[in-house]
Amino acid sequence: MTIELEYSSSLNGASYLMFELKQVVKLKQMGETSPEIRRRVVEENLFQFENKGRINRTLPSIMKRAEVIDESLADLLLDGSIEMGKVINLYAIMKTDLLFFEFMNEVIGEKLHNNDLLIEKKDINVFFTAKAEQSEKVASWSATNTEKLKRAFIQVLFESGLLKERRGKELSRLIVDEQLKDHLIRIGDAKYVQAMGE
Structure with missing residues (x-):
């Protein structure tokens, strides 16, 4: 299922x-x-949130992610290893968030392919500056919103296992299960596998 994506800062919430x-x-x-x-x-x-307002902020993104997870991926997400679940979640985030996918593809994937396992603050800043030059929408975001979004990107890298420490700079390679990799390639989503550094 293909969703036409626009740049969004929904990863903030x-x-x-x-x-x-x-x-x-x-x-x-x-x-x-x-x-x-x-x-x-x-x-x-x-979701076991104490703040009901948070449910309303997060639910649309989660529903979108669930939409792009097919039957096979759903089985692997629910019954596979934690590592496999992390990769599937990362895939779902990339597939439903254009800006994050481009960040993974142009910054993280590029670094992993070049064996450059350090992500610096300047790498993230350069990416966001370039996107603001290419997109009026990104350019219109407030500095506060953009800073929050940068932190959200780092959070996703850390929780998916791509970043060794939350405040660190060292990247880790994901272990992408062969069965999962083959499935993503078979359904035409090889670009997401590549963006993960495979």
């Missing part, structure tokens, strides 16, 4: 959220519709 994604995918596999899933998440507080 919904960075990694793997536990939450699993809850939604589980309900989807049980045959529940999107409206039913939304209602249950809110009414039963399935």
